[in-house]
Amino acid sequence: MIVKCAIHLILLGWAVSVFWLASQDALGADPVKAIIHFYGIGALNLLVLTLVISPAARKFKLSVLMRQRRLIGLYCFAYACMHIICYWWLELNFSPASFVDELVKRPYIWLGMLGFVILLTLAATSPHKAKLRLGRRWQTVHNFIYLASILVWLHFFLSRKADILEPGLYALTILLLLSFRYRKLQRWYKNRPK
Amino acid sequence: MKIRRSNRSQFKDWQITDEHTFNNRRLLLKSLGIGSSALLAGQAQASLFDWLKDEPTAKKQRKLQTLKYSKSRESELILTPEEKVTTYNNFYEFGTAKQDPAEYAHTLTVNPWQVEITGLVENPLKLNYEDLFNTFDLEERIYRLRCVEAWSMVIPWVGFSLNKLLEKAQPKSTAQYVAFETLNRPSEMRGQSSRFIGGNISYPYIEGLRLDEAMHPLTLMAVGLYGKALPNQNGAPIRLVVPWKYGFKSIKSVVKIHLTATQPQTTWNLAAANEYGFYANVNPKVDHPRWSQAQERVITSGGIFNQQHQPTQMFNGYAQEVAHLYKDMDLTKYF
Numbered sequence: 001m002i003v004k005c006a007i008h009l010i011l012l013g014w015a016v017s018v019f020w021l022a023s024q025d026a027l028g029a030d031p032v033k034a035i036i037h038f039y040g041i042g043a044l045n046l047l048v049l050t051l052v053i054s055p056a057a058r059k060f061k062l063s064v065l066m067r068q069r070r071l072i073g074l075y076c077f078a079y080a081c082m083h084i085i086c087y088w089w090l091e092l093n094f095s096p097a098s099f100v101d102e103l104v105k106r107p108y109i110w111l112g113m114l115g116f117v118i119l120l121t122l123a124a125t126s127p128h129k130a131k132l133r134l135g136r137r138w139q140t141v142h143n144f145i146y147l148a149s150i151l152v153w154l155h156f157f158l159s160r161k162a163d164i165l166e167p168g169l170y171a172l173t174i175l176l177l178l179s180f181r182y183r184k185l186q187r188w189y190k191n192r193p194k
Numbered sequence: 195m196k197i198r199r200s201n202r203s204q205f206k207d208w209q210i211t212d213e214h215t216f217n218n219r220r221l222l223l224k225s226l227g228i229g230s231s232a233l234l235a236g237q238a239q240a241s242l243f244d245w246l247k248d249e250p251t252a253k254k255q256r257k258l259q260t261l262k263y264s265k266s267r268e269s270e271l272i273l274t275p276e277e278k279v280t281t282y283n284n285f286y287e288f289g290t291a292k293q294d295p296a297e298y299a300h301t302l303t304v305n306p307w308q309v310e311i312t313g314l315v316e317n318p319l320k321l322n323y324e325d326l327f328n329t330f331d332l333e334e335r336i337y338r339l340r341c342v343e344a345w346s347m348v349i350p351w352v353g354f355s356l357n358k359l360l361e362k363a364q365p366k367s368t369a370q371y372v373a374f375e376t377l378n379r380p381s382e383m384r385g386q387s388s389r390f391i392g393g394n395i396s397y398p399y400i401e402g403l404r405l406d407e408a409m410h411p412l413t414l415m416a417v418g419l420y421g422k423a424l425p426n427q428n429g430a431p432i433r434l435v436v437p438w439k440y441g442f443k444s445i446k447s448v449v450k451i452h453l454t455a456t457q458p459q460t461t462w463n464l465a466a467a468n469e470y471g472f473y474a475n476v477n478p479k480v481d482h483p484r485w486s487q488a489q490e491r492v493i494t495s496g497g498i499f500n501q502q503h504q505p506t507q508m509f510n511g512y513a514q515e516v517a518h519l520y521k522d523m524d525l526t527k528y529f
Contacts, residue, residue: 025497028293029282030345032491032498086498091491093503098486106484159484163290165390 003068011075015042015082032090039083044152044170046076047119051149051177070126073145077123080116112155118148143188146181149174255300258422263332263352271336274347275495276420282493283427284341285446287376287383290393295427301382302447304431311359313453314369319362326417326432329362330354334421335414335435338492340476340510342440345491351435352418357409365405365453372408373458374401374434375450395465401445402458402472403436406519412437412512415448438509438516440474471529475520476510480529 018038022031050073057065092098102109122142124130131138153174157167178185285295304323311319321329332352340346360372378386378398385392407413414435417424424430429446436443442462452458462470469483478488492502509516520528 023497023499025495025500027497029278030292030491030493032501033292033345035498090498090501102486105481108484164394 003064004071007068007071007075011046011072011079015039015079019082032086036083036086036090039079039086040156043076043079043083043119044156046072046079047145047149047152048170048173048177050076050145051174055177055180074123074126077119080119084113084116108155108158111151111158115148115151115155118144118151122148140188143185146178146185149178255425256304258418258425259327260422261327261332261352261418263334263418263421266334266336266350269336269348271338271348272492272494273336273350274493278493278495279347279349279419280425280427282347284343284441285427285429286393286395287385287397287399287447288427289385289391296425298384299426299430301384302377302379302426302430303382304426304447307431307449309432309449309451311363311451311453313373314366314455315360315453316364316366317362319359321359323431327423330358332417335437337414337435337437338510339435339437339441339444340490340506342442342470342474342482342487344482344485344487344489344506345493346510347493349419350421351414351416352421353414353416353432353435355411356413356415356434357411359415359451360409360453363453368455369453370405371454371457372403372405373450373452373454374403374445374448375399375452376445377447377449395461399445399461400458401434401443401460403443404457404519405453407436407516410516410519412515438476438512440476442470443474473520473525473528475525475529476506477508477525477529478506479508480526 018027018035021027022035025031027034050069053065053069053072057063088094088099092102103113104110122145125134125138125141134141153167153170156170160167281296282292283295284292285299288295288298307323307326309321309326311321332354334350334352336348336350338346338348356372376397376399377383380387380397383392383397386397403413414437415432416429416435417432419425419428424433426447429444429448432448433446434444434448443460457472460470460472462474463472476487481487487506489503490506492504494502496502507513
């Protein structure tokens, strides 16, 4: 309970205070870019964090960590929502035509959007009821987080002008975290419904 | 050129922070427990790997000399605040983040400095640091700088027309292009000494213009902004400003101006030829492969509720002055 409260306090507090700073022009010279990037990188960081949780919980035998995974995943989704809303609002003035136009034309945008659709699906199937109803298929659905992590990384990498260091470090981290799942993914692939 | 009148009444009450609150915003934030300098320095895009970056060093900005110049006639463009002009820069020699140049450019020695004008000229020249400020009468020019990243700033530059300098060097009749080069000094420019910091582009940074573009009276060699010498992060001690082209053409901290018969190579074209052409004229009809160029955000003051979106104009609003330079060219092909 305390852990959950702390997570809310940090992640919600952070999101709100950065938004407030942006509204006060206290976020560097270009608050628009700053806030869009803040939510975007925030979502990526939280996605990486959800991938860290189960190996870490297993290694250190901390079941308390596992119980936070859904909440952090939902915050990842919320940050991604804010990322898209701020982009649509501040870069495109909420124009639906420009939004569709950009979505169709730019690979990095539709790759990111594909990742978002996965996050949306996972968020929608995160309540206990959904989990009960989906039964064994729930795990299959939620394994798509691995695909999402790759799509979101591609989106991040392709949106950069020339940088290689940061996307490179994220790539290594994500690959390392995925490598922990190698057995699981292999098993899942072998037992896939034919 | 379509000009927006500076008029406070266009702001709604709730968009204006009263001065007291504004001046005390840092205190206000501290009282909210958001005292971390990372947030205030505009580094809100905190990444997992921020700890790899150096701790911010105390800014050792040198004292900028006040310049003598003739004032520009009254401009109706709203100026971008000086603080934003000097803290939001693309100068990859000091790092790829917008705030990096302001943070790290103090390491650059700008005096002594030497600019060489060489190549196809009758009278090769060398200008030393003092010459940059004394050789020609300085004038103020208020230009909008349109970045290829779809934002723009309105900046009061101080400098002289490049054509004055070129006339002094007397281009030969065979000269058709002008190549520019930025200082190459990895010991003082951290981006040049590490490809991870410098965005993996090749150094020294090089740019180029056609001779008729270089001779155009709008083409400026700037040595100052806001009435003072250029801060290092803005390209001290001397930089090019070509107001109808995307910002990356306006090369900073120039040490070489070389006249040639053939089209020179340019840094961003070498890095990504499909994204950045030699001409790089501001053109709302030719998209960057990754985003539209039809609109721009003018960076002024005010937070996210007070954004200035405006349609981008052909040649950044200077079509009347420069369109004739390109009259038989397919600008989709020569972007």
